Amino acid sequence: xxxxxxxxxxxxxxxxxxxxxxxxxxxxxxxxxxxxxxxxxxxxxxxxxxxxxxxxxxxxxxxxxxxxxxxxxxxxxxxxxxxxxxxxxxxxxxxxxxxxxxxxxxxxxxxxxxxxxxxxxxxxxxxxxxxxxxxxxxxxxxxxxxxxxxxxxxxxxxxxxxxxxxxxxxxxxxxxxxxxxxxxxxxxxxxxxxxxxxxxxxxxxxxxxxxxxxxxxxxxxxxxxxxxxxxxxxxxxxxxxxxxxxxxxxxxxxxxxxxxxxxxxxxxxxxxxxxxxxxxxxxxxxxxxxxx
Numbered sequence: 001x002x003x004x005x006x007x008x009x010x011x012x013x014x015x016x017x018x019x020x021x022x023x024x025x026x027x028x029x030x031x032x033x034x035x036x037x038x039x040x041x042x043x044x045x046x047x048x049x050x051x052x053x054x055x056x057x058x059x060x061x062x063x064x065x066x067x068x069x070x071x072x073x074x075x076x077x078x079x080x081x082x083x084x085x086x087x088x089x090x091x092x093x094x095x096x097x098x099x100x101x102x103x104x105x106x107x108x109x110x111x112x113x114x115x116x117x118x119x120x121x122x123x124x125x126x127x128x129x130x131x132x133x134x135x136x137x138x139x140x141x142x143x144x145x146x147x148x149x150x151x152x153x154x155x156x157x158x159x160x161x162x163x164x165x166x167x168x169x170x171x172x173x174x175x176x177x178x179x180x181x182x183x184x185x186x187x188x189x190x191x192x193x194x195x196x197x198x199x200x201x202x203x204x205x206x207x208x209x210x211x212x213x214x215x216x217x218x219x220x221x222x223x224x225x226x227x228x229x230x231x232x233x234x235x236x237x238x239x240x241x242x243x244x245x246x247x248x249x250x251x252x253x254x255x256x257x258x259x260x261x262x263x264x265x266x267x268x269x270x271x272x273x274x275x276x277x278x279x280x281x282x283x284x285x286x287x288x289x290x291x292x
Contacts, residue, residue, distance in 0.1 A: 004062045006069065007033075008085035010054040013077060015142060016231060016256055018056055021076050023192060025069050027058035032142075062089065108146060109153030112175060117203060127178050130203050131171060144255040147279055147286035148172050148229050151253050157181045161223045163245060165216055165238075166230035166256075170197030176225070177206045185211045185219060219245055227253045232261040236268040243272035243291060250291045257285040 010018065010032070019030050033055045060066060070082045105115040105122050113126040121128050152172065158180040164173035165187050173184035174197075184206075186197045194212050201210045213219065216238070226246050228235060235242075235254050246252055252273055257265055262285055266275055275289035 003090040004060045004064070004066070005088040005090060006058045006060060006066065006085065007055050007088060008058075008073075009083045010056050011083055013083065014258070015056065016144070017077065018073070021073055022056075022058040022069075023190070025066065025072065026060055026064045028061070029059040031057050033057055059090075106146075108149040108175075112149060112153040112179065114149070114171070114175075129171065129175050129178055131169065131200060143282040143284040144229050144286070145171060147281055147284065148227055148253055148255050149175055151279070151286060151288055152176050152179060152227065155225075155251060157225070160225055161185075161221070162225040162227065163187060163216070163219070163223045165226060165228040165242060166193075166234070167197050168193050168229070170200045170210070172227050172229060173197070173210060174200055174204050174206055176227070177209050178204065181209075181225075183209050183211065185213055185223070187213045187216050187219075189214055216241055216245060222247045223250065225251045225253075229253075229255040232257045232265055235265055239268040239272070243269065246272075246291045248291055251288065252291065253286060253288045255284065255286040257287065258283065259285060261285075262287070 006022070006027075008018075015032075019027075022030055066087070070085065073079070074082050105113055105119065107113050107122075107126075111125070111127045112129070113121060113123065114129045114131055115121060117130050149172065152175055157176055159182045160176075160180070161183045162173065162176045162181050163185045164170070164176070167173055167186035167188045170186055170193075173186045177184055186194070188194055188197070194214070197210065198207070198212060201207045222245055224247055226242055228242060235256070242252075252269075254265060254269070259280070262278055265287060269275070269287075269289075272292055273289040274292060275287055279286040279288065
């Protein structure tokens with residue numbers, strides 16, 4: 001079986017929106033590349049900035065029908081012309097080794113590392129999450145994921161129950177378990193995301209502590225922590241439901257938010273949450289706080 005890459009200039013497009021469209025069309029791995037050889041020199045610890053000219057690269061089975069992909073991107077992103085893009089065919093099985101070659105170990109906070117499967121940890125004392133390309137976005141390379149991982153690494157998680165709302169690849173919930181959480185409920189409406197979460201949980205030997213759900217409202221037990229790395233509109237629309245599932249004085253982390261959306265998100269949650277100062281990276285924001 002062969003494989004095909006779809007490579008597109010990201011420009012000013014919102015990465016997570018583009019990723020969702022690509023996954024909806026059958027992408028099984030999504031990565032970012034420097035489109036014009038603009039190196040990022042010495043980023044700060046744990047930082048994973050995108051380049052000035054970033055390309056998004058999506059991997060598809062060669063049999064996948066991509067005839068309507070560019071039209072779908074234009075329609076969903078409200079574009080009049082398609083961004084610069086191209087297709088590249090790959091030989092069978094080459095894509096995973098190339099992805100692992102490009103995917104370097106990443107550190108978040110003082111203890112947490114995300115590394116490819118079968119790679120030796122750079123730090124013997126590290127808490128390691130092993131990730132491989134899968135059906136859903138999320139390896140720590142996106143700024144929102146990095147912000148969430150650093151926040152989780154910085155808070156007490158021992159024996160906590162956590163809801164990962166919009167779990168994607170499962171990376172945040174798995175990291176929380178590795179950092180000491182007792183149980184994670186991983187919630188997503190996308191079956192590909194739930195499949196990816198199950199696979200990654202197995203790679204990290206935490207399957208017995210991950211509960212997979214498609215609907216947050218079905219949960220009857222409140223949690224100590226909620227992390228939701230999704231889009232601002234979804235966060236706003238589900239503010240009441242999300243906060244109902246969080247214990248009093250429980251901790252909440254909300255990301256996938258652009259700077260011009262911060263006030264709207266805070267307003268949607270201000271009845272329930274006392275927020276800290278926003279955390280920002282590469283034009284993305286993480287809001288954290290305590291349930292009132």
